[in-house]
Amino acid sequence: MSDSNINMVAPPEGVVGEGFFATKLNDVVGLARANSLWPLPFATSCCGIEFMATMASHYDLARFGSERVSFSPRQADMLMVMGTISKKMAPILRQVYEQMSEPRWVIAVGACACSGGIFDTYSVLQGIDKVIPVDVYVPGCPPRPEQIVDGVMKLQELVRNESVRRRSSPEYQELLASYNIK
Numbered sequence: 587m588s589d590s591n592i593n594m595v596a597p598p599e600g601v602v603g604e605g606f607f608a609t610k611l612n613d614v615v616g617l618a619r620a621n622s623l624w625p626l627p628f629a630t631s632c633c634g635i636e637f638m639a640t641m642a643s644h645y646d647l648a649r650f651g652s653e654r655v656s657f658s659p660r661q662a663d664m665l666m667v668m669g670t671i672s673k674k675m676a677p678i679l680r681q682v683y684e685q686m687s688e689p690r691w692v693i694a695v696g697a698c699a700c701s702g703g704i705f706d707t708y709s710v711l712q713g714i715d716k717v718i719p720v721d722v723y724v725p726g727c728p729p730r731p732e733q734i735v736d737g738v739m740k741l742q743e744l745v746r747n748e749s750v751r752r753r754s755s756p757e758y759q760e761l762l763a764s765y766n767i768k
């Protein structure tokens with residue numbers, strides 16, 4: 587691949603001079619976090635197959651710095667929930683979320699994770715936001731890999747613009763408290 591085909595991430599706004607570049611810490615941290623989101627795939631059914639396609643060579647999620655899939659919550663910061671979540675499974679999903687260290691973000695992939703999908707039954711959780719906070723919802727049954735990539739890009743936008751102080755803000759603590767998460 588020639589150099590002309592390589593897209594570099596644009597630097598944050600700042601002051602540029604000969605031999606120096608000055609910007610805000612918030613912007614640099616946001617840029618680094620947004621381009622190194624490590625996914626934890628919590629895949630329970632069909633939508634998981636779409637995620638596999640998203641990771642494979644054609645869609646290649648690695649382009650976004652997310653090639654390092656983690657099956658350990660402690661080494662992941664982007665929880666991707668894909669598939670039907672039964673009420674029995676909900677406490678396990680919540681435990682996985684709690685084991686992730688801050689900062690952590692959540693994408694609900696597909697109708698089942700977003701709202702229970704077609705399974706409006708006694709045994710299926712009607713959306714993962716009943717047990718954990720969600721940052722991005724990706725609709726579809728199943729969503730195509732393009733939609734999953736779009737969801738990741740939406741999350742990157744959120745992460746890039748998030749204040750480094752947000753996690754210790756009263757609003758965020760209040761959000762966690764509303765889920766009874768410490």
Ligand code: SF4
Pocket residue numbers: 631632633634668669670696697698699703726727728729
């Ligand atoms: S949203 Fe559709 S494709 Fe995805 S897990 Fe549910 S039933 Fe399967």
